[in-house]
Amino acid sequence: MAPKVFYISDGTAITAEVFGHAVLSQFPLEFESLTIPFVETLTKAEQVKRQINDCFITTGERPLVFHSIVKPEIRDIIYSSEGLDYDFLNTFVAPLEQHLGVSASPVLHRTHGKANHGYEARIDAINFAMDNDDGQTMKHMDQADLILLGVSRCGKTPSSLYLSMQFGIKAANYPFTEDDMDDLKLHEALKRNKKKLFGLTIDPVRLHEIRQSRMENSRYSSLKQCRLEVKEVEMMFKRERIPYIDTTNHSVEEIATKILDVTGLERHMF
Numbered sequence: 671m672a673p674k675v676f677y678i679s680d681g682t683a684i685t686a687e688v689f690g691h692a693v694l695s696q697f698p699l700e701f702e703s704l705t706i707p708f709v710e711t712l713t714k715a716e717q718v719k720r721q722i723n724d725c726f727i728t729t730g731e732r733p734l735v736f737h738s739i740v741k742p743e744i745r746d747i748i749y750s751s752e753g754l755d756y757d758f759l760n761t762f763v764a765p766l767e768q769h770l771g772v773s774a775s776p777v778l779h780r781t782h783g784k785a786n787h788g789y790e791a792r793i794d795a796i797n798f799a800m801d802n803d804d805g806q807t808m809k810h811m812d813q814a815d816l817i818l819l820g821v822s823r824c825g826k827t828p829s830s831l832y833l834s835m836q837f838g839i840k841a842a843n844y845p846f847t848e849d850d851m852d853d854l855k856l857h858e859a860l861k862r863n864k865k866k867l868f869g870l871t872i873d874p875v876r877l878h879e880i881r882q883s884r885m886e887n888s889r890y891s892s893l894k895q896c897r898l899e900v901k902e903v904e905m906m907f908k909r910e911r912i913p914y915i916d917t918t919n920h921s922v923e924e925i926a927t928k929i930l931d932v933t934g935l936e937r938h939m940f
Contacts, residue, residue, distance in 0.1 A: 671729060672702040673699060673701050673731065673733070673734060674704075674725050674729060674731070674733035674734070675690065675694065675701045675702065675704070675733060675734045675735075675736065676703070676705075676718075676734070676735045676736070676737075676753060677690050677703060677705040677706070677737070678705075678706045678718060678735060678736070678739065678748060679706075679707055679709065679739060680709050680710045680740055680744055681707065681738070681740070682707050683705050683738070685738040685758065685759075686736045686737055686758065689736060689738070690703075690734075690756070693736075693756075694734075706718055706721075709739065709748075710741075710744070711744075712743065712744070715743075718747075718751075719747055719748065719750065722751040723752045726752035732753060732754050733753050734754050734756065735748065735753035736758065737756070737757055738757075738758050738759050739759070745757065792834070792835065792838045795834035795839055795938075796831070798834065798840040798842070799831050799834040799842070802842035803843060804826070804827065804844075804845055805844040808844075808857060808860075811842060811860065811862070812859075812863060814840050814841065814866055815840045815935060816840070816841045816866055816935060817841070817842045817844060817860065817867050817868070818830055818841060818842070818843040818868055818869075818929075819844050819845075819846065819860070819869045819870070819903075819907075819912065819914075820845065820869055820872075820903060820914075821845065821846055821847075821877065821900060821903050822845050822847060822881075822899075823872075823880045824877065825870050825872070825917040825925055826843035826844075826845065826870055829917075829922055829926055829929065830842065832922045832923065833926050836926065837926075837930070837935075837937045839935060839938070844857070844860065846902075846903050848889070848890065848895065848899065851898060854903070854906050856906075864910070868914065869903070869904075869907040869913065869915075870917050871903065871907070871914055871915070871916050872917050873900075873916070874896040874900045874901075875896075876918050877896040877899075878891060878892070878893045878896045913933070915928050915929070915932070
């Protein structure tokens, strides 16, 4: 039976999930998880406590409970459950208070809430990524922080959205299609913003598999076409001296981090 895990917060629970996933990824096990955000009242906390206790009674194993709860009275109720508690905030807050010589002043929703000073900038970046996805328009390329290039289905869109959502980076992306292959060159708007260009490539066999699931047995998804497009685009990257990475074996998080590392773009942390 897969170990049970609860991610709990009086906010969005994003912090608890991120920390919890990072820790549990070190173990070669499958976990069954439940995320419970916005545990903001004593009543809701008692309900969650019952869920944790019921899980213990049903399985005979104490579930893992990762939480990032600001309110002490809510936190105490979760502590009193039958779960094995891992409290991320207090684990780090107390030592930091000692080191900094300043008492923490916890505020609910400060981390991911709208009151965060960078919220509007992040929304602007997300809207920009959506408006400038897949070469829909070339009018706003001068406003981009980054322009991702590559063949269709190599990971440009998810990478653009992740960069905008996580780091507030205005990322546009532009695809090279079958029609471009006979005379592959940069659009004028791309040439004008050459310092912002970054390429993504992918193994042709993996690209074939992805395209097959989208348009099975088509010219677009054929292995021959995939090989041709990848080869031509990689040659152009080298010819134009555009930095690029292979996305084949990387998650979107890893792709985004590699892009930031290579380009030196500033991360806007919220």
